[in-house]
Amino acid sequence: MNETVEEAELATSLVALSHHVLQLFSCAGRAHKLTQQQVELMCAVIVRGRVRMTDLGKLMVLEKSSLSNLVDRLERRGLAVRTRDPDDRRATWVELTSEGTELAMRTHREVTARLDGLINRLPSKDQRRLSAVVRTLMAEENP
Amino acid sequence: MNETVEEAELATSLVALSHHVLQLFSCAGRAHKLTQQQVELMCAVIVRGRVRMTDLGKLMVLEKSSLSNLVDRLERRGLAVRTRDPDDRRATWVELTSEGTELAMRTHREVTARLDGLINRLPSKDQRRLSAVVRTLMAEENP
DNA sequence: TATTGTTATACTCTATAACTATA
């Protein structure tokens, strides 16, 4: 009974935290006229160097057409480019232009800075615990 | 140095967890042809009974026009209604119709069930710890 | 004048279905 109440409370605050975390991407992008989705895509690409459309779609849980549109808009703004894979000519790699890379790095830094600001409210012992707990929660999610 | 690596890893997995949590709203809605935003709005309203537009906008971090559109679509589907506040005739309350309430309760149950499924991967000791930690992270966010 | 909401407008985001090109 008391268990249930705690469970519900944890659920509620987890949702609030999730919103807060993803809101950071919106905020970081706003100054550069980037949407949350654009920031997320660019961050996803920059930490990987280049990504294939299919993999990026799975990563971001998007239909291929949705992703295609997203990449279109970034390409039109000169922030990303597509290149054909010479070994499998069906496949397309997405990477950032130098302008896109610079913008992505700045935005990525802003996001992680705010995220670290959040994380650093916790003593490092709790940080390690949280890290382990979150890993447990996400384990076997993508088997 | 090692601290930084752990911090970055925690940041990354927090973002992944956030996506996963909010994705639950999408999934729960899909079966009922509801979008993530619609599910979130309905859940926000149902746990409060009725909410004023302004408050709902702050809650969901949305411009008033965006919220107005969102409510429009739910109203058009017969899931929500607006009522004028007789004491302050500028203000509008949003509440769910009986059909909306039923759908919201079902969807809310689905979301919380999946969320509980996630949470229950943790021993209850860790659940209590996580609960405390998340509260710390979110404290003083809305002072 | 300030607050509450809606409307008009212009994008962005998203999915489904149909398509092209390659394997």
Next chain:
DNA sequence: TATAGTTATAGAGTATAACAATA
């Protein structure tokens, strides 16, 4: 035939600016 992407279409989500009504 199956896979990787794009295009066409339609609708949903969002913000800015201008507006109406009320306080």
